[in-house]
Amino acid sequence: MPDQVLIRYGKVPEVAKFAVPAGLAFERDEALVVRGPTGAVLGEPLEPRAAGTDEEEVDEKSFHVLRLADETDRERATALRMQCEAEFVDWLQRIEDWNLELDLIDIDRTLDGEKLILYVLGDRGNDTTKLALMAATKGFGVIEVQPVSAEGPIPLQSGGGCGNCKKH
Numbered sequence: 001m002p003d004q005v006l007i008r009y010g011k012v013p014e015v016a017k018f019a020v021p022a023g024l025a026f027e028r029d030e031a032l033v034v035r036g037p038t039g040a041v042l043g044e045p046l047e048p049r050a051a052g053t054d055e056e057e058v059d060e061k062s063f064h065v066l067r068l069a070d071e072t073d074r075e076r077a078t079a080l081r082m083q084c085e086a087e088f089v090d091w092l093q094r095i096e097d098w099n100l101e102l103d104l105i106d107i108d109r110t111l112d113g114e115k116l117i118l119y120v121l122g123d124r125g126n127d128t129t130k131l132a133l134m135a136a137t138k139g140f141g142v143i144e145v146q147p148v149s150a151e152g153p154i155p156l157q158s159g160g161g162c163g164n165c166k167k168h
Contacts, residue, residue, distance in 0.1 A: 011108035
């Protein structure tokens with residue numbers, strides 16, 4: 001199994017163990033391009049790593065480090081952050097126009113710019129689903145609505161459904 005390192009990632013920061021490819025060394029706090037549940041984003045290792053010798057391939061479905069971030073990656077992340085700041089008020093207005101009971105707290109984009117993540121305060125429920133559906137039907141591209149609580153992002157419930165269903 002490839003080496004794993006704790007990495008902080010995302011606009012509303014999360015920490016997870018990411019698989020690291022053999023031969024990749026980095027220092028704590030060095031910018032990395034990582035693939036997590038939302039897609040490719042910049043991440044920050046919370047521990048250094050010497051070049052490993054483990055030759056096993058990294059599972060493409062898991063959390064994994066893609067590479068060290070270069071100047072192009074950092075410039076792209078800055079441009080996307082500025083774009084998100086410019087779009088924030090428009091998303092607030094859409095949520096109001098669509099009569100959704102959601103408090104938008106932040107927005108982010110994956111490093112490729114293809115996916116928009118809308119961070120909303122509260123739990124998963126009907127309005128988070130409606131927001132994602134309305135955005136998709138209006139042609140806003142790939143949208144992920146990520147509810148956030150005081151403890152951080154709220155994960156999807158396993159087993160499917162909306163997360164509001166009671167198990168018997």
